[in-house]
Amino acid sequence: MSTAASLSGVKTRRLAGRALSHLVLIATCVVIGLPFLWMLSTSLKGSTEVHIFPPIWWPARLHFENFVVAWQTAPFGRFYVNSLITSVSGVIIDVLVACLSGYAFARIRFPYRNQLFVVMLAAMMIPNQMALIPNYVTLKVLGWVNTYPGIVLPHCYSVVGAFLLRQYFLSLPDALFDAAIMDGLGHGGSLIRIAIPLARPAVATVTLTYFIGKWNEYLWPLIVTNTQNMRTLPVGLAMVEKAEYQIGPEHLMAASIFVLVPVLVVFFLAQKQLIAGIAAGAVKG
Amino acid sequence: MSRRARYDARMFLLFIAPNFLLLALFVFWPVIYSLYLSFFKWNMVAKTKPFIGFDNYLTMVRDPVFWLVLRNTFVLALGVVVIKLSIALLLSVVLNRRMPGRAVYRAIIFSPTFTTSVAVAMVWSWILDPNYGLLRVFLNLVGLASPNWLGDVNWSLSAVMIVMIWAGVGYDMVYFLAGLQAIPGELYDAVRVDGATPWQTFWKLTFPLLSPITFFLLVTSVIGALKAFDLVSIMTQGGPLNSSNVYVHYLYQNAFKWFKSGYASALAMVLFGIIMVITLVQTKLSNRWVHY
């Protein structure tokens, strides 16, 4: 076989390989993305267009009123406010807690430090459903049932975040911290002036991940809230499905969009950051 | 103790105090209380609760639904983890090269990761509708009829698994990608010069270097699958006939629907034990195949 022929053989194989790669990726994106498009399409259909097979993708006209109807089946405005308040305050507290813990385990010497670290990690294995009733009782003692602290605080401890930040802080050069000590900086100063600024990507990732996690919480807010005016979006959405109003799949999909859009927006704006953070965590973890 | 050591000790305790306080109150105390409750029979309404010793645990052993639910949970965990990680690994390998649109692909595939489970459950329930759902379109295209996914004992668990894989594959893919990109290119050049085939390259070079990440994803995926709840609760409520009932959902049913908080607490303790054992076993085994 001549060199020229074998070279072109390699080239076609490479081209075929590239084409195949794109094909696989496109197919995957279709599978991943189609449910979102279907959700959107259904939410704009009229009630007679929903129960047909084969289904139509583009409704005769766009029924934006489905969103209005869905919005009116429950106080979604209030749900949004509650979700915002609980997620934002929760994430601020949670990240603070994570930074403090992560720094302590990485940079402060203490006998039994490693044992305490393992104790903290053990918390990850405890199924949350176990804690529902005991936590409710605890909240009553504190007077926090059906309040924002009640929704937020029981989930403000940090294990994964603290773990991630510990790894990150550990990877920072010791010299920086030694210099800080010589400059008379205490641990608080080291954390605020050195560790966190240098770990900004990791902190950002933890913040984003925690925010989205809290936004999506379902079971705990369901248990701890008694009144519609305290409920968060996921809880509200689940209740809409059980309510007896005249709603069909088109309204349920519209309501689902209310809940998903903020998350997807945050995600797409921050996905570079999120992915970079995960990558860094993956390598250092 | 030196001044420095005392200062360190003080600051350490101060720094971990918020976290450990919260953990003590909201994570560890419930475990103790649940352990305590698991030895009683209590419907949460009565003012007195009789102590029944290990009866709840004995009931568990004799409860056919418990064994069914345990089996379902393991099947779910195994199926989801194996399929999800395999697909994620494949995707990450494909995506691990300079190509146009790479960031877009990555973003799209990663997007379901953070979606709200309630909304996802509702959308997928509608997609899986055997009469008007989207999936039926594709099944009919290849000549298959759509099973009543959520209403058929043979398909309900698979339906839940499909949704979990769909929602989780992007996350694992991103982790694998990060791991792949940390492998220096020179290593690949070296083995190519030695004449290694892509297959050999993958198994002898890539996979071992990826093993720490694989291990991490394995552990977290398994724990996550063992704790699956939201999707089952919204899509199937464990049915029909407990075919899609998983451990944590069964626990929830006992505690909150059937007034059996003692039994539910016993279930919680056993789950805790199972998760710990599995993690320990995985960690021990990891010495064999994980290379740092």
Added chain:
Amino acid sequence: MNRKGIAGALAVVMLLASSAAFAGGAGEKQTGPVNVVFWSALSGAAGDLQAEQVKAFNASQKDVVADAQFQGAYAEVVQKLIAAMAAGNVPDMVLLDSPFVALFAKDSALVSLDRFAADPKQGVDLKAFIPGLIADGYYKGKLYALPLVRSTPLLYFNRDLFKELGLPDRVPDTWDEFREFSKKMTKADRYGAAFEMGVTTAHWYLQGLIYSWGGQISDEDFNILLESPEAIAAAQFWQDMVFKDKIAIPGIPSAQAEYLNGRVGLVFGSTGSMANLMGKATFKVGMGFMPGKVKHQVPVGGSLIAMTSSNKNRQLGSWEFMKFLTNPANNAAVVVKTGYMPTRQATLNEPDLKAYFEKYPDRRIAIDQLQYARPQASVISLGKGTEILRQAVEKLLVGQVPAAQVMKEAAVDLKKEYVESFK
């Protein structure tokens, strides 16, 4: 301090402030109006009406301010109540699905209402309530709850479909007719009937089935009677319709959705489903009694309002509220707007109601069926009772387990549940 610190401090301050401002629950006031909190499970048309009635109550007097809070479906209300009891933080009143009155009364979670009713000034004549609809508010001879929204099961049919197929414009009167009509309706993508499989409904219609065959589920003393030939034959009848004749389907995820989609022409519903079904349907909805076999007999359903408060002032306030909600005028409004049943004889004399029935004579159905109503089976009050019966329906209509075996297993489970939790 840097931005992070300030932000953190702000968050904490905001949290504390908001917790004070937004804390829910009833307040303790010594002077001024008494605040009472009522946990309700009504949504849709019934929920809207209730909100109006609460407003009217608050506007009509100055001593009591009532707040009705929607807590979800009946099952959620019960869960919340249990959690609240564990925490010592119960509301003043609660809307309980009929099985739960006995369960909570047994463990002293409810306040007995007899002395309030007997009070010469504030009392109410209990005999004015329709006996069949207040019977399950009693436990061991004491009254614990007043009927609020009561219903009986009905059979709904698709009038347009019946007309198209030449079927008479009425529900099938007997189960045999039910089967015949279903056969006529069944074709490619359509069946005769969809059976209710829901967590809160399956057991109810099962009772309707078994009672009409002359069988029973359990008696007053919790003897389980599911293994009688009548009960087994009834169960077999439903199962054959699904698997042998293939003219009926289990309604998963929702039987009423199949009806509204036109995939079946017959479906069960409660008298309270009337408003919502008629509102959603794109065809003419008809209704009638549940079919009979040896007789017509149906279980009563719906819910009652019970008192959980332990504070004397709030108990009095709650009683006033309960009296108001269950008075003839408000009860009539419930009947007209939702289709739930009249709970008092006097309600039938309300002018609004008379006009309503003159306009829609077929809606008298609910009242006419009252003569066939009886309280639900005693096992319904067991913690896992309704779930065991629901599982029996699932085994019959999805699992295709032989009827005799299903009844046997259910009987065993119910006996065990009774011994474990109720004795």
